[in-house]
Amino acid sequence: MKIQYFFILLFGIQVASAQINQKNAGQLVDRLHHALMSRDHDELNTLLDSRLSYGHSNLWIESKQELLSNNASGKLIYHHIDRDSLQVTGNGRTMIVRYQSHLNVALNDKELMLQLHVMQVWTRHRGHWRLLAGQAVKIS
Numbered sequence: 282m283k284i285q286y287f288f289i290l291l292f293g294i295q296v297a298s299a300q301i302n303q304k305n306a307g308q309l310v311d312r313l314h315h316a317l318m319s320r321d322h323d324e325l326n327t328l329l330d331s332r333l334s335y336g337h338s339n340l341w342i343e344s345k346q347e348l349l350s351n352n353a354s355g356k357l358i359y360h361h362i363d364r365d366s367l368q369v370t371g372n373g374r375t376m377i378v379r380y381q382s383h384l385n386v387a388l389n390d391k392e393l394m395l396q397l398h399v400m401q402v403w404t405r406h407r408g409h410w411r412l413l414a415g416q417a418v419k420i421s
Contacts, residue, residue: 317359330411361385396420
């Protein structure tokens, strides 16, 4: 009987953890998008891991410092970001988040409309989620 309760408790924790991750993932992605669009350096600094590697759909890869610098300078301006079809896998320390996104951006003053599939890896450290890696691929 004790073993059954253990497995029920374990299953309940796993289900609750998955729900928390799904909720957290959507909130984190939305916070990131808002910070990118509003060019909120402090919020971006909080959300991005110091080891960040972010691959764009044009094969450009940014570190945390490059992303912060490019966002502040206006080299890459995010005018509008929509996301849908959020999928989350992971555990209490790492989340892999996938979604489709429609973006209106300006790169070096060139306006672009993009449809992307995005994969992000978020890691939890000292109670805070931070973006560790991301990769965007154009949807044809």
